[in-house]
Amino acid sequence: MTTRGSVAETVLDAVGHTPLVRLRHVLPENAARVLVKLEGTNPTGSYKDRMARAIIDGARRRGDLAAGRRVVEFTGGSTGSSLAFVCAVTGHPLSLVTSDAFSPEKLRTMRAFGADLTVLPSEGGQITPDLFVRMRAEVDRIVADEGAYWTDQFRNTDALTGYAELGREILAQARTVDVFAAAVGTAGMLAGVAAVLRAAGGARVVALEPATSAVLTGGAVDAHRVEGTATGIVPPLLTRDTYDDARAIxxxxxxxxxxxxxxxxxxxxxxxSALNVAGALELAREVGPGRTVVTVAADTGLKYLAGDLFG
Known part of the structure; x- marks a missing residue:
């Protein structure tokens, strides 16, 4: 990996080195400082670039992914964009299974990098557990028909390698982290960062989820619109020793x-990302001044301009 100020030999070396910024105006009174890692400055505007690079690198290094072999994954958006970016650079054709429940900007980005898309219909634009079951079934078909390599993002431990670097960057920038909080999708980011922070001194790790799909906190499991999170299951990468507690936002x-x-x-x-910050603000109010709460802005708002979020 290159450092800031040096020339990257390939665009893959531009992944990472993202800024950590302190919030000042939305912070409640008598709260801890809240720092946000701005992952939107990665090449595709998402922290998933870290995961995609680590997964493809790992598979190629082990010989699981031969030169020119097709790759396949099902995705809510940012993983697809990031895999499409990495596969474009490394020369692998890519099939992605996704849905109209996810932002059109993300689907267009996947296509821009050359990926082949299968877009499944959703229930009124809502993200439901059944949607992921249907997407997975389509992945199985592509693997069987085309001999594609499934990256299996929900179980692929290579992702932890990519996200460990995120954890090391946070430590180097913040110096002290008392609480780290982030929402769970595949849980790779939470697990990878948590391992680094705990090895360095035992930060409290809090898993976040939308209250409308509260698997971790024992609430209702229903449709929601928080892309990239809450797939209706406890993801395999989220072992119980990964986090200290969970809360619904x-x-x-x-x-x-x-x-x-x-x-x-x-x-x-x-x-x-806003859900991550909302959770971090709650925790900052609880732990109080003199402490540091860190979270991650997973991507950029540019991916959500076509919807009603900023309308």
């Missing part, structure tokens, strides 16, 4: 916060 409050972050902090993010 109101989706409506997160959507309102996304607009505040843009207008008051200049932090332009989507719903899942």
């Amino acid at each position: 109101d989706e409506g409050a997160a959507r309102a916060l996304a607009r505040r972050l843009a207008r008051e902090e200049g932090v332009f993010v989507g719903t899942s």
Whole structure:
């Protein structure tokens, strides 16, 4: 990996090195400082670039992914964009299974990088557990018919390698982390960062989820619109020793916060990132001054302009 100020030998070396910024205007009184890692500065505007690079690199290194072999995955958007980016650079054709429940900007980005898309219909644009079951079935068909390599993002431990680097960057920038909080999709990011933070001194790790799909906190499991999170299962990468506790965040409050972050902090993010910040603000109020709470802005608000988030 290159460092800032040096020339990247390939665009893959431009993944990472993202800024960590302190929130000032949306912070409640008598709260801990809240730092947000702006992953929207990665090449495709998402932290999933870290995962995609690590997964493809790992498979190629082990010989599981031969030169020119097709890759396949089902995705809610950012994983697809990131895999399409990495596969474009490394020369692998890519099939992605997705849905009209996810932002059109993400689907167009996948196609822009050359991926072949299968777009499944959703129930009124909602993200439901059944949607992921149907997408997985289509992946199985492509693997059987075309001999494609399935990256299996929900179980692929190579992802932890990519996200460990994110954890090391956070430590180097923040110096001290008392609480780390982030929403769970595949849980690779939470697990990868948590391992680094705990090895360095035992930060509290809090898993977040939308209250409308609250598998971790024992609430209702229903449809929601927080892309990239809450697939209706406890993902295999989220072992119980990965996190200390979990909490559910109101989706409506997160959507309102996304607009505040843009207008008051200049932090332009989507719903899942705003949910992360909402959880971090709650925790900052609870732990109080003199502590540091860190979360991640998973991607950029540019991926959500076609919807009603900023309308």
